[in-house]
């Protein structure tokens with residue numbers, strides 16, 4: 001009570017002060033700033049990708065609003081009479097004509113289009129990198145599982161926002177993309193054709209798809225993204241931010257800077273940096289030169305048709321899919337009493353299965369992991385990726401899987417630019433599609449384990465200095481230097497899961513599911529590298545070689561490894 | 562109309578009239594002289610054919626056979642026409658350097674004179690498309706419509722050459738090249754002869770006027786460059802995606818590292 005009386009007694013001396021005081025005493029702003037401003041935000045560069053996503057989203061809102069002033073989302077046919085000569089007099093939709101006008105006849109329009117598109121690419125890239133950092137550091141663990149799910153939904157929404165926007169100018173390139181989507185929808189058994197007709201208001205392309213995509217793109221999807229970002233950030237504040245382990249950093253505190261004023265100032269500055277980078281790119285590099293592609297018309301298809309990068313992996317899956325496997329064609333015509341229905345597995349499978357797999361695993365991973373490790377505790381300290389070799393390996397396998405499909409989306413450009421046969425590129429990528437994730441898994445795990453062993457070595461015996469010393473009796477040894485206590489702390493202070501054998505339930509019976517869990521647990525953790533225990537550290541350091549010259553023990557331990 | 566009748570008595574009207582007269586005479590002269598040139602170019606003499614045969618026997622007959630009747634290593638050239646030879650030799654594709662999925666472009670191995678002579682020789686073996694004259698290739702004339710050319714290009718050529726004429730891949734190592742900087746003559750010849758995996762677009766398919774429009778379109782997009790800034794190879798979303806991941810995100814990461822290193 002006493003503090004609030006103090007606030008009420010405050011007498012502002014200037015008129016600005018009086019106005020702000022008036023507002024504050026009714027809105028309670030200073031109390032909010034006090035509460036929120038004292039939140040601590042730890043500093044690490046990998047923690048800033050969420051911010052990049054947020055800022056590019058703000059840039060998208062700003063530049064997108066500019067574009068709505070001039071864009072005409074209509075498929076009415078008009079004859080172009082703007083200033084771009086190679087399209088003069090051509091029949092095109094009003095949407096395409098107005099996009100051309102934005103590019104050539106509205107001051108600053110081309111720049112704003114490029115700002116909007118470049119920031120869209122950067123937005124999805126930042127969201128993806130942000131997600132990868134959350135994954136590889138284990139920031140999704142309890143209590144943040146739900147925020148991980150919110151984030152996953154945001155990723156899907158970001159892709160949807162990108163795709164709907166990409167289609168709006170109604171140029172040849174994006175029209176080809178829509179046609180592929182139409183094909184995928186039509187490959188859904190029985191209902192596909194109906195969905196397609198419903199979506200396009202009749203046979204493709206019809207005259208309603210652009211206005212419909214427009215509503216999704218500027219209204220529904222951004223509103224959903226905004227809502228989810230609000231929930232997302234609210235949860236970040238409620239959970240507090242995670243931090244990397246280090247001296248003084250525990251599961252119960254957060255070491256860093258308060259949001260206000262240090263962090264807020266930094267974040268505000270960072271917004272302008274991101275804006276500046278996007279603006280510089282947009283001023284110097286062209287993106288989506290729609291005038292090159294011409295108006296959409298269902299008959300021509302251009303070579304080198306690709307979607308924006310974040311849809312590329314789905315396009316790649318379609319390109320990788322063979323039409324015939326082992327002599328069995330994947331397109332079946334099934335005679336039904338009412339007529340013949342076509343089942344195009346060669347389109348249906350690649351369009352839905354890889355994406356379904358990736359997204360299911362993504363949404364479910366926090367629960368999968370805690371099921372395997374039986375770890376239901378709260379975690380506010382992050383893992384270094386090497387200290388969770390199995391998770392890191394799963395992540396790398398996923399990244400490889402994604403990247404193979406991604407590369408397949410540019411198979412034609414790989415072929416022409418590296419002077420190889422398009423067919424060979426496709427065959428190789430098919431092989432990689434199958435074995436790549438496994439190789440990625442094995443290699444990543446081996447690397448993580450090797451790094452852990454190296455850490456262990458350094459914690460116990462110090463750093464190799466490269467200084468060779470000759471002892472009085474003629475023996476050569478290398479001098480090891482102990483790392484300081486701070487550094488050693490990060491090397492030894494981590495948690496590592498052990499194999500948890502299957503447990504019997506109350507009836508003494510081991511359920512199938514538990515056996516499965518135990519098998520995965522063994523596969524994941526059997527060759528783990530245990531963290532250095534205080535006893536080991538004690539033993540290693542009391543062995544009579546303080547600092548300078550490595551003794552017998554060093555040599556023994558080196559040869560024993 | 563009213564504005565025009567008012568300006569008729571303007572003191573500068575006489576000068577404008579004079580200028581117009583000069584322009585018209587100049588234009589007529591230019592057209593007449595190019596027509597003459599074109600005739601001069603297509604006219605071949607018996608000695609050209611003779612010289613051409615010598616060059617052909619020395620450089621091409623190993624693959625194309627004596628009398629250009631074809632061998633295992635090269636097709637018969639009877640009836641392919643002068644345009645085909647002019648295209649193949651003028652772009653450096655022939656003489657073929659190595660067997661591969663497709664003859665590669667390289668610096669031309671023969672002078673214009675020698676090329677013309679070989680073309681004359683091959684043309685003498687059987688009728689085929691002739692080398693187009695200047696009047697066919699003139700894209701500055703009345704009624705040439707690059708926009709129509711663009712439309713025709715998207716419908717007939719973009720599936721192989723890409724809508725922005727940046728080129729594209731075909732199966733088994735074959736590819737349709739990017740068309741930047743290809744001369745009007747070679748473009749015309751490519752359409753009428755259909756080199757290797759490219760189909761022939763004869764005059765019933767695409768009329769000579771339409772071919773002119775296509776050439777005009779290619780010239781316009783060549784000249785205009787990229788209005789929106791560096792075009793990153795005109796490869797579309799792939800180069801854009803690569804750019805944002807490598808350059809865009811790279812710069813951003815550099816800034817994040819810098820920002821977080823300031824405090825601790």
Ligand code: HEM
Nearest residue numbers: 047049050051053054131139147148151152154155241242
């Ligand atoms: C619209 C897109 C997104 C925006 C604007 C956004 C924004 C942010 C911001 C500003 C933070 C705090 C700083 C940080 O750790 O980077 C954060 C944290 C977090 N984000 Fe996102 N994010 C987005 C998408 C995602 C996605 C796709 C995922 C995962 C599927 C995700 C999962 C998380 C989690 C679990 C945290 C807490 C991390 C921690 O406390 O260490 N977010 N987000």
